[in-house]
Amino acid sequence: MKITLRLLLFFCFFNTVLHAQYESNITYGLKFGGLHSTISNLPESIKGRDNTFDNSVMQSKGAYGLEGGFFLNFKLYDTRVAIQPELLFRQSGEKVTYKDALGKEFELGLHYSYLQIGALYKVYPYQGLNLGFGAFYGISLSPNNITYKSNEANGMYDVATRQFYKDGLDxxxxxxxxxxVGYELQESIHFDLRYYLGVKDVVKSNASSFQFIENQNKTSVVSFSIGYSFHQW
Structure with missing residues (x-):
């Protein structure tokens, strides 16, 4: 129900923008690119209160993913300013590695997918060069997509351990x-470099036999994309 409401509000905004064509120049198109993401404080959350982790090293490695979708850009009349709503699909997350003095090693991956809804306020200081600032809300589509690989007993317990993390982390x-920051070419092709600063906890701990520490786990994403506009200003 919440997802339906969010989508309804978003498409209502799109409809309002489309009806403003008499005072704005409209472009719309598709974009696609890659990204690198991290989730803060994840090793601290996973270690919990189990003292057997004291002689271990757990490190964040980050994760690579994809981002793409639909954008609508409308330039305010007689200005160098534009509003750009977007509807995107994103893959992001985090990987952590573990090693201890006994030789045990494992890699835990959180592979989350989101439906991103948001908009940018863009300023064009020179030709196609643009600077943007905005906000995006990501609706979680895969809250339990977790991978786990270890060297323990040739991976005999990996399936059970992965389920353990699925049950404990959401x-x-x-x-x-x-x-x-981006640049738009006259041929309708544009390039876009972005940094997303997460301000919300994206990993929730559930009650389990292992006491995960509830922490503020926020995303940090750097993305680069190429887009194509079907209509120019």
Whole structure:
């Protein structure tokens, strides 16, 4: 029900923008790119209160993913300013590695997918060069997509351990601020470099036999994308 309401509000905004064509120049198109993401404080959350982790090292490695979707850009009349709503699909998350003095090693991956709804306020200081600032709300589509690989007993216990982490950790919706710099070519092709700063906890701990520490786990994403506009200003 919440997802339906969010989508309804978003498409109502799109409809309002489309009816403003008499005072704005409209472009719309598709974009696709890659990203690198991290989730803060994840090793601290996973270690919990189990003292057997004291002689171990757990490190965050980050994760690579994809981002793409639909955008609508409308330039305010007789200005160098534009508003750009977007509807995107994003894959992001985090990987952590573990090693201890006994030789045990494992890699835990959180592979989350989101439906990103948001908009940018863009300023064009020179030709196609643009600077943007905005916010995006990410609706979680895969809160339990977790991978686990270890060297323990040749991976005999990996399936059970992965289920343990699935039961103990839940991915949540994300909300992030976005800072962007881009360039739009006259041939309708544009390039976009962005940094998303998460301001919301995206990993929730559930009650389990292992006491995960509830922490503020926020996303940090750097993305680069290429887009194509079907209509120019």
């Amino acid at each position: 991915g949540a919706d994300d909300f992030s601020l976005c800072f962007a």
